[in-house]
Amino acid sequence: MTTTKNISTTGTQFEGQPVGKKAYHHGDLRAALIEATRQLVESKGPDSFSVSDACRLAGVSTAAPYKHFKDKTEMLVAVVLEGMQRHRANMLAALEGIPEASPERITAIGMEYVAFALNEPGIFRLKFGGFTDRISDPRLEEGGQQSFGILLSEVAKCRGETGITEDVRRRGFLLWSFVHGLSFILHNQGLADKGGEFDLHDLLEDVSERMLS
């Protein structure tokens, strides 16, 4: 540690902050730590993530995070919650421009679901790989319900229903199971062996139609 003067590495430096001098207070350490955690989870994998690594990346002492998070778990949960929001936003965006009540909308949701698993495997694992199993956080619960709700509403429209009937829930559940499993398999195996030979869009279209008829 040779530098007492130091150029900020965060990019979130406040305007009034003199450049070339390290601020004692960070500005927005919470956000910086979440971003550092996200990066590390993606690059090293959730298992290898350590709070100390995140501190090193953010350029603060190892005690600093505990002013913003209860513990390591809460840091990871924060990253998951942020990821889920992006995931939902992506799925909604994927529906833009696709005719209402068409199975293609279901396919589009599935494509986006798989894309998230492949593009952000670290967060996907944290969210669905069991890490959250023993954590009862209403925000995690609620986020999952919302995502499922998007799918259910599309299924209802495709089936010509106005509400979420039991039949809609059942078909939605089956579709969700399939897309979830497909995502996990591709996520695990990186398209290498099983499944890699098939066109993703074809598979999703196929299943959407089978499940809606």
Added chain:
Amino acid sequence: MTTTKNISTTGTQFEGQPVGKKAYHHGDLRAALIEATRQLVESKGPDSFSVSDACRLAGVSTAAPYKHFKDKTEMLVAVVLEGMQRHRANMLAALEGIPEASPERITAIGMEYVAFALNEPGIFRLKFGGFTDRISDPRLEEGGQQSFGILLSEVAKCRGETGITEDVRRRGFLLWSFVHGLSFILHNQGLADKGGEFDLHDLLEDVSERMLS
């Protein structure tokens, strides 16, 4: 640590071992550690598993495992491999007595797959939750292929094919995705919310028929 004389807690004591006196050598520490690891993974969850806990449970020093396993990861892999063998055996056993070339055989495999996820959630998570992603062990690879092979062979028979055609592989892959996703969802949520309202056997039967026709 008050006892120098100690009754073996492992149940795998050798016959010649005088009862009431702790042996310096364990007898089969490798197996005992695998069993301890399995128990802890199921009771505390894979994330909370520590080698030291396993040592305490097996009644040996924390350095002992390293005579049998390269590191912590290798201990967990050993547990996964043993679990996969049981999983395969269960699936094959579930087929007994079910008429050949009937979709009910596919359903039976699915039921067993889900049962494993619910009965041995710790191992299920280790195997499929991403832990093995960065581990390239041919035995893990091979085990997965074998399980998938069981399904493929049943699909082929149902479709009246003699070999594993592309159509068979495609249907098998779709079925597997579904069952895998279903297992994961039920595993995560313990049947609590989504999906718990439906009869498992019905769902599997439904999907098997949709995918085979």
Added chain:
DNA sequence: AACATATGTTAGAAGTTCTCACTTTGACAA
């Protein structure tokens, strides 16, 4: 019986999470 090998043990290095007492800073009231 003796020796080589396998399989234990203790001690400890390096790294982890998290707490505690302390310091610095920004904000706001007087």
Added chain:
DNA sequence: TTGTCAAAGTGAGAACTTCTAACATATGTT
């Protein structure tokens, strides 16, 4: 403008981890 307080940093260290190194003790082969 200035004094004070709360928020948000710091360093030190306790308790735990994984894993290594050096040593001790059984086992089985000759």
